[in-house]
Amino acid sequence: MNTKINKSYYGYIFIAPFFIGFLLIGLAPILYTFYLSLTKWDGFSDPVYVGAANYTRLIHDSFFFQTIGSTLIIWVMAIIPQILLALGLALILNERFIRGKHFFRAVFYFPHIVTPVTLGVLFSLMFDWQTGSINKVLMNIGLVDDPVNWFNNPWWSRIIVAGVICWQYFGFNLIIFIAGLQGISKEVYEAAEVDGATKPVIIRHIILPLLRPVMLFTFITSVIGGLQLFDAPLMLGDGPGNSTRTMIMYLYETAFKNFDYSYGSAIAYGIFIVVMFFTAITTLATRTKKE
């Protein structure tokens, strides 16, 4: 008994580097941010303690609530096609008869290695009102007479932002799904085929249920990623009436453009609560599925 306790003591030393690093680089800024959120500080003079004033301001800040809504709308619009596309392509690319599947996997994964900022710039050029290639194509084939001002319409703006994110991440999810599909034992397929199950039946009753853990992984990572949407939308702007401004963009604009670090810190804690809330929902949803 004693020796066992002694052994675990060394374990603590081994994990110590991470925790020391976390205390210095992770926890200290988190706590400092909380301290800042209780002050008024523009970065030039010394912080002045103001109590909960920043939080009171946050609760009444309609712009902040708008960014929560925008983030969720863009996230939903990005995640549904993203997962459907990734799943569909994974099922196809997992078939034995498909030639060149490695090539296609690489091609679909490619957008994921491009930085979101680059994609943002690329899409903003493509959808530019006057000079964008999309408008040029649409006018050439006669679908529209005048160029469409995509970024002047809240829904088109959101669709484009969601499109960028969908295009960037579906390849990543595709690889995850393929890994999941390959993890399903061949015996199960063979047994089903012997029993005369058709392809759609196999997909519905065998593949999808067995893929559930992988789907959950994808879902949870995209909840976390979706709530942190920042760089790609930033390149495409706030949108008309701030319709594509996400929570992190608002934090960035407040803290680093207006130099209102204290309110920016309060927003950061606000975002933390929102993320906690949605993580809790996701956890609950996961539980009910398991039962």
Place this chain on the structure above:
Amino acid sequence: MKRKSWLPVSLALILILTLLSACGGNNNGNNASPSSSASASPSASEPSASPSASASSSESAAPSALSGKLVIWTFFDQVKDMAAKFMEKNPGVQVEVKMFPGDQYQTKLLTALQSGKDLPDIFDLERGYIGKFIDSKFLTDLSAMGGEDLVKDYVPYVQGLGRSADGKLKAISDHSSPGGFWYLKETAKKYLGTDDATEIGAMVSDWDKLVETGKKVYDQSGGKVHLIENAGDLFDIMAYNTEPWVKDGALNIDPKWKDTYAVQQKIRENNVDAKLEFMSAGWGTALNSGTVVLTSMPAWAGFMIDNKDDKAVGKFGVASTPLGFYTGGTYRGIYDKSPNKELAYEFIKYIASSEWQTYNLGKTGNMPGLATVYQDNMDSFKSSFFGDQNILKPYYDTVTKLPALSADKYGEEILSLWRKSAGQGITNKTDYDKVVASFKKEVKNAFPELKVD
């Protein structure tokens, strides 16, 4: 048992030490001078040596020669040239230029200033955010060091922008950035009937004339060519011809903005503008291809001209805008706690001199900050894009008329909020009062300390 136990402990220690040394290593990386030429100095660990006590370089010739080392932080590549020229003149001085391009610079600078470690002696501030820094404790009062003498012959607006709210000189620029309408002579001749800068200036001397001229260009070209790039250009022009956005702690919307908004709507309705965003890809193409006749440009933006194989030489002209304006500008201040203030001041003195500004005008075409340099070169200076035109003349007329306002921390940010609200309003043909209402809401949100009625 005991013998075995030292192994995991020492392994863990190594891991911890590696982690800590990695953190420390980063810091060292930041401190270390990137220039290998510094190796001559024995005191490499301390980047800032006092100008008087420099042990090395006893062979440098000039009698009252300056010596020591300066560190400059900037976002702007041409500072390297400035440093090289200064070092050429003062061989005992070593100037190290650290460049941080883009938006990171502002944040990096502020973070460093707050931490008080690893700081430059001189740092650059861009017009867009100088207002936030100018009243801070980080900038040395140049007036107390004799700075007023350096700027006494300056263009009023240029020296005004470097002053804090209490009128002290805190930063100095080596250039002015007047704006004008740039045009391809060929296009102007085709659609305006002349390529003479004065005649073109007269055609657009006020907004009504500009709209009328714009209509003609649009009709004559069958809708393919527009007179100006964007109705939004008026934001830049009017920004320096209206009252400040904040007066006595309250938001102040100059009534001129209402008239400007009406003009902008008129411009858009009559297809006078090509609806291209400032500095966007399409904007640059139009400037070079001539699908837009007049482009409002700051004098420093010559890099936007496509001059491959000298094809743009002599092809452009510059005419004055209905009202004078400027865009951007880089200012330089001395860090208040720098141990090298005297030497840093010598550097500032150099860039404020007519020697440097004349050289810079010739080399880069950047307009001077000194009015005297304008006057001295008025009839002789030629720029390759503009052929025989004496471009200093229209720019001098513009800059000398601009009011000498000092920067404040709100101006540029509030202007960008106005640009956002009014810009959307122009596109959507929104009523002015609605635009103002949404603008006020944005201002109230960004700056709750301001009084907004």
